[in-house]
Amino acid sequence: MSNNASNSENVSSVTKIPTQDITDSNQAGLSADTPPKPQTIELYASRKKIYVKEIQGFFQRIRSISLWLLMGSYFLLCWINVNGQPLIHFDLPERKFHLFGTTFWPQDFILLSWLLIICAFGLFFITTLFGRMWCGYTCPQTAWTFVFMWIEERIEGSRNQRIKLDKAPNSTNKLLKKSLKHGAWLFVALATGLTFVGYFYPIRELVPDLFTFTVSSGWAYFWIAFFTLATYINAGWMREQVCLYMCPYARFQSVMFDQDTLTVSYDYQRGEPRGKRKKSADPVSSGLGHCVDCGMCVQVCPTGIDIRDGLQYECIGCALCVDACDQIMDKMNYPRGLISYATEKALEGSESHLVRPKSIGYLTALVLMVLAVVYSIATRIPLELDVIRDRGALYYTTPKGFIENTYTLKIVNMADTLREFDVTVEGLPGGFISTTTRVTIQSGEVASVPISVETDPANLKSTSHEITFYATAVDNPDTVADSDSRFLGPPPLL
Ligand code: SF4
Ligand code: SF4
Numbered sequence: 076m077s078n079n080a081s082n083s084e085n086v087s088s089v090t091k092i093p094t095q096d097i098t099d100s101n102q103a104g105l106s107a108d109t110p111p112k113p114q115t116i117e118l119y120a121s122r123k124k125i126y127v128k129e130i131q132g133f134f135q136r137i138r139s140i141s142l143w144l145l146m147g148s149y150f151l152l153c154w155i156n157v158n159g160q161p162l163i164h165f166d167l168p169e170r171k172f173h174l175f176g177t178t179f180w181p182q183d184f185i186l187l188s189w190l191l192i193i194c195a196f197g198l199f200f201i202t203t204l205f206g207r208m209w210c211g212y213t214c215p216q217t218a219w220t221f222v223f224m225w226i227e228e229r230i231e232g233s234r235n236q237r238i239k240l241d242k243a244p245n246s247t248n249k250l251l252k253k254s255l256k257h258g259a260w261l262f263v264a265l266a267t268g269l270t271f272v273g274y275f276y277p278i279r280e281l282v283p284d285l286f287t288f289t290v291s292s293g294w295a296y297f298w299i300a301f302f303t304l305a306t307y308i309n310a311g312w313m314r315e316q317v318c319l320y321m322c323p324y325a326r327f328q329s330v331m332f333d334q335d336t337l338t339v340s341y342d343y344q345r346g347e348p349r350g351k352r353k354k355s356a357d358p359v360s361s362g363l364g365h366c367v368d369c370g371m372c373v374q375v376c377p378t379g380i381d382i383r384d385g386l387q388y389e390c391i392g393c394a395l396c397v398d399a400c401d402q403i404m405d406k407m408n409y410p411r412g413l414i415s416y417a418t419e420k421a422l423e424g425s426e427s428h429l430v431r432p433k434s435i436g437y438l439t440a441l442v443l444m445v446l447a448v449v450y451s452i453a454t455r456i457p458l459e460l461d462v463i464r465d466r467g468a469l470y471y472t473t474p475k476g477f478i479e480n481t482y483t484l485k486i487v488n489m490a491d492t493l494r495e496f497d498v499t500v501e502g503l504p505g506g507f508i509s510t511t512t513r514v515t516i517q518s519g520e521v522a523s524v525p526i527s528v529e530t531d532p533a534n535l536k537s538t539s540h541e542i543t544f545y546a547t548a549v550d551n552p553d554t555v556a557d558s559d560s561r562f563l564g565p566p567p568l569l
Pocket of ligand 1: 341346349365366367368369370371372373383399400403413414
């Protein structure tokens with residue numbers, strides 16, 4: 076009996092779960108029959124302006140280099156011409172894409188699709204290994220926001236000065252600073268919009284045409300205005316909101332993470348319990364961890380989060396909090412790395428693996444795809460041939476008694492030079508082309524060539540013969556394209 080009593084005492088002490096009354100004060104005291112009062116849940120959270128503190132450090136230096144380099148490439152590449160052709164030019168009216176000296180046609184669309192797939196796989200591969208490195212170091216939204224923040228800091232001053240300026244009543248100084256900042260932002264935004272359109276309308280023509288109001292398409296004005304506005308709003312006003320609410324990558328990138336993925340992480344074991352203390356205080360004897368709770372990691376964060384709360388989808392992996400915390404650790408004479416790039420396994424004290432099945436899989440797929448695309452581009456024949464059979468008549472009989480079929484050949488010269496092509500036909504016994512067989516086609520032109528094929532009716536073994544047309548470049552017999560068609564005639568002579 077006493078045994079049972081003590082057992083039940085033990086069980087109740089083990090299984091007792093602490094509870095808390097969470098009944099809404101509005102609902103408290105209502106009987107079971109009384110319907111609950113409707114409540115309004117606010118789904119919209121208004122944006123709190125983030126005043127980001129500028130920070131210097133190892134990762135900020137890397138970011139600065141990569142972001143300025145990318146911005147520089149964006150603004151300069153469209154100005155570079157090779158052999159009179161822009162290095163990158165998406166010529167939509169002509170349906171041609173000039174990329175680094177190679178012209179791609181709508182027929183090459185599959186190659187461009189593969190290039191995009193390769194970029195996506197590259198992103199997955201990098202994410203698996205290094206988390207959101209793309210977001211922190213190369214994403215255009217990050218790059219432009221970085222430049223806009225840089226301008227803001229130069230004009231309005233440091234974080235504290237900016238907070239003070241925003242709180243201050245309107246004055247000439249405030250108006251001047253704000254106008255200067257927005258003017259500079261609009262200038263960068265306009266340059267961005269102009270450059271973007273310059274990839275579709277050669278920029279060396281666009282800039283003079285724009286200022287002389289002789290741009291050939293009114294759409295150019297529309298798109299410049301559109302991209303100017305989009306850049307100004309995204310990088311100047313929305314900033315981290317684009318990453319938090321508009322970017323799909325932020326939402327699905329976590330599925331590529333595993334315990335071996337490097338992410339910006341706070342070492343909870345080492346940092347807690349956090350607390351303020353004097354520099355001379357010994358954290359061990361004061362029962363504190365290494366986090367001095369200075370809030371620097373939050374002040375430098377462009378998305379305004381506290382990395383000490385753990386991995387969050389808002390974190391773009393920029394590592395500015397790492398630089399900030401390292402500076403504090405240096406000041407306190409504590410080892411660096413309270414916030415660092417670390418894997419979940421490393422934080423748990425286990426060994427991490429850079430090489431693992433997932434990363435090998437991504438890398439293998441990536442290498443295979445790159446090789447396939449390089450091979451396709453290297454062996455690509457810049458020539459297309461299409462045959463359209465004349466539907467007006469099945470066949471004609473010529474004055475000489477031959478059977479004749481007529482066709483229209485569409486020959487596309489996809490090379491960057493004028494070329495001559497020989498047209499031949501095979502598959503028809505005794506068949507020959509009775510019209511012209513040599514065609515000269517300008518670079519990028521599509522030639523429509525009427526062709527007549529004739530044969531002696533004695534050669535026909537049936538009413539229909541499969542034939543093949545060939546177009547062969549005169550200067551290089553390896554540049555050849557073919558296309559199948561049919562030759563129709565009367566029933567064979569017995
Ligand atoms: S910067 Fe470092 S020390 Fe300061 S609050 Fe953040 S984690 Fe703690
Ligand atoms: S938590 Fe750190 S790494 Fe993440 S966005 Fe903020 S500053 Fe960048």
